[in-house]
Amino acid sequence: MNGNVIELRGLQKSYPPREPGGARTELFRALDLEVGRGEFVAVEGQSGTGKSSLLHILGGLDREYAGEVKILGRDLRGLDDPELSALRHAQIGFVFQSFNLLSSLSALENVLLPDFFGDGVPDAHARASEALATVGLSDKASARPTALSGGERQRVAIARALVAKPPLLLADEPTGNLDARTGQGIIDLFQRLHREGMTLLVVTHEKRMSRAASRVLVLERGELAADPTLEGSA
Amino acid sequence: MRPARLWRLARGNLARELGALLVSAGGVALGIGCLVFFLAMGRGVRKVVGDVFPVSTREVEVVVPQVGIGSFLGEMKLDEALVARLRALPGVAAAYPRLALRIPAVTRYNGLFFGRELHMGLELVGSGVPADLVAGDARMPFADEGEGKPIPIVLNRRFLEIYNKVFAPQRGLPTLTDTMLVGFQFPVELGRSYVAGKTLPQAYETALVLVGFSDRAPLAGISLPLEAVRRINARFGQDTGSYTSVLLRAQDSQKVSSVAAAVKKMGLELDESERNRALQIGAAVELVTVALSLLATLITALAAVNIAQAFYAEVRERTREIGVMRAVGATRGDVASLLLVEAAATGIAGGVLGVLLAFTGGWAVDALARTALPDFPFKPQSFFVFRGVHILLGMGIAILAALSGAFFPARAAARLDPARALTAE
Numbered sequence A: 001m002n003g004n005v006i007e008l009r010g011l012q013k014s015y016p017p018r019e020p021g022g023a024r025t026e027l028f029r030a031l032d033l034e035v036g037r038g039e040f041v042a043v044e045g046q047s048g049t050g051k052s053s054l055l056h057i058l059g060g061l062d063r064e065y066a067g068e069v070k071i072l073g074r075d076l077r078g079l080d081d082p083e084l085s086a087l088r089h090a091q092i093g094f095v096f097q098s099f100n101l102l103s104s105l106s107a108l109e110n111v112l113l114p115d116f117f118g119d120g121v122p123d124a125h126a127r128a129s130e131a132l133a134t135v136g137l138s139d140k141a142s143a144r145p146t147a148l149s150g151g152e153r154q155r156v157a158i159a160r161a162l163v164a165k166p167p168l169l170l171a172d173e174p175t176g177n178l179d180a181r182t183g184q185g186i187i188d189l190f191q192r193l194h195r196e197g198m199t200l201l202v203v204t205h206e207k208r209m210s211r212a213a214s215r216v217l218v219l220e221r222g223e224l225a226a227d228p229t230l231e232g233s234a
Numbered sequence B: 001m002r003p004a005r006l007w008r009l010a011r012g013n014l015a016r017e018l019g020a021l022l023v024s025a026g027g028v029a030l031g032i033g034c035l036v037f038f039l040a041m042g043r044g045v046r047k048v049v050g051d052v053f054p055v056s057t058r059e060v061e062v063v064v065p066q067v068g069i070g071s072f073l074g075e076m077k078l079d080e081a082l083v084a085r086l087r088a089l090p091g092v093a094a095a096y097p098r099l100a101l102r103i104p105a106v107t108r109y110n111g112l113f114f115g116r117e118l119h120m121g122l123e124l125v126g127s128g129v130p131a132d133l134v135a136g137d138a139r140m141p142f143a144d145e146g147e148g149k150p151i152p153i154v155l156n157r158r159f160l161e162i163y164n165k166v167f168a169p170q171r172g173l174p175t176l177t178d179t180m181l182v183g184f185q186f187p188v189e190l191g192r193s194y195v196a197g198k199t200l201p202q203a204y205e206t207a208l209v210l211v212g213f214s215d216r217a218p219l220a221g222i223s224l225p226l227e228a229v230r231r232i233n234a235r236f237g238q239d240t241g242s243y244t245s246v247l248l249r250a251q252d253s254q255k256v257s258s259v260a261a262a263v264k265k266m267g268l269e270l271d272e273s274e275r276n277r278a279l280q281i282g283a284a285v286e287l288v289t290v291a292l293s294l295l296a297t298l299i300t301a302l303a304a305v306n307i308a309q310a311f312y313a314e315v316r317e318r319t320r321e322i323g324v325m326r327a328v329g330a331t332r333g334d335v336a337s338l339l340l341v342e343a344a345a346t347g348i349a350g351g352v353l354g355v356l357l358a359f360t361g362g363w364a365v366d367a368l369a370r371t372a373l374p375d376f377p378f379k380p381q382s383f384f385v386f387r388g389v390h391i392l393l394g395m396g397i398a399i400l401a402a403l404s405g406a407f408f409p410a411r412a413a414a415r416l417d418p419a420r421a422l423t424a425e
Helices: A051-058 A081-091 A107-111 A124-134 A150-162 A180-195 A207-212 B003-016 B018-052 B069-073 B080-087 B157-171 B226-235 B253-265 B273-317 B319-327 B332-372 B388-414 B418-422
Strands: A004-015 A025-036 A040-044 A066-071 A092-095 A168-172 A199-203 A215-220 A223-226 B059-063 B092-100 B105-113 B116-124 B126-129 B151-156 B185-193 B198-214 B222-225 B245-250
Touching (some): A004 A199, A025 A066, A025 A199, A040 A180, A051 A199, A081 B319, A180 A207, B080 B092, B273 B388
Parallel strands (some): A040 A199, A092 A168, B151 B198
Antiparallel strands (some): A004 A066, B092 B126, B092 B245, B151 B222
């Protein structure tokens, strides 16, 4: 295995025609991408260009594609459902735009969610407390999601993504539903994680997030290209 | 996913969806309540039938055919030789000959009867039975002590019940227990009949003493020691060389049919009138119980359909949540297991509620029967016999119904495309 955390070779994805006899909608023509260990990559693009779909494919959540996708050297095509689940459980952290916290669980229990599955998380409670501390929410451990602000919910979601200490964090518009000040807090947190050696791939519309990344890519017309207007600052 | 973690996660979901799940559990409770109620009632009613018509599964009553080949070729008699042959049949453990009292007999009682004035004349029907047939039930010696001595008798247990529930209340007589009656002595006139209005020349008076109650004694009549009946019949010039019937006890219930076949092969018949009546009533009770249990099962099946709808709604509502769980490492099996555990918990709750409902229903019916129904012979304290197996069956069906209801929703949840689930509205 080389040092790449993410490797895409000729990734293609298309959707069936909406009407009989129509043409398939091509999302990715032949994407190639390599993301090295410890990189912070921001992916920009207009709505509908397939940014979220790309994240789902990278996370093994969407398996309807052609081409080769390797995460930490493992070809996702060759993994069955339990193996993919195990990969997501131990190696990949997900952060979503709409937080996706479970309303029946407290903040701490939401962070502990990965511990419910697979082989669990070693020292789960200690790590969950640590992850909550990392996102500055130690005092909100027992709060239900409905009692938290949008920014707090997103930070709980980030703590959940960090609890298993995965080497790769995939984030889908993590600041999309947050005000500027709260969003900046998330960006700062991602920069800190990057400095600590985590590999991050963040889909974003947020220019500040892109500026914080070490590399910025634009997804347009089914292809990935370097952002001509921005260069990562990190 | 480990069971403890699975349960922790399921518990949170159950608490959140408590209202909907209680409705689902309520449906199961209704079905299981009816099922356990009807099963216990069937068992209870069968017990009452068993009390009224006690049937031994090991015994058959052998009689001489009323009309048969034997009638033309010479009278067939249940004599000692034939009894010995019956006793020697394969599978027969014991043979107890019975001899009818072949002369009329009456009792006339004038005096105090447990503190009440009683004036009574009764025609008696009697039969002699071997002492070892009723020895276990007799509380005093059941043996003929010869002329001039009181003759011990045994009555059927049901006789006392009928006396207490019908005869005594109608006549203002005291209610009695078997203990009170054992040792009770009363006069008897042998060779006299009120019904026929005749008295045989050899008629004489003696006394009977009640020594016990037994299910083996015939309901209609009194049971006397075989020797006493033989002696009385001889005194009146009646046949003493043949018996009226022979009770055969098989070595076990499995051998009853082969014994019965061998008896018939010998040209004898089986008196199965009471046995058949008991079996017919038992079968009728069984049939009604099965029908009502099927109805209850149908209610439970409808509850399972309701659970299926509730869980489909759950899956729709929790689609995004399922996507999140898949994103953090849940397998398809984990998702299905989670929903099935929630369903099993719903089933257990429904089962427990159902069993409680059945017990409450049984208690209410018994309470109503105690106050609203008149006292009749063999009226039981309870019409219900709740057995552990009924409760286990009820719980099992409740869980099974809930699991089958949730099976397809759980499978649909497990098959959800995680990427689409995450973007579901």
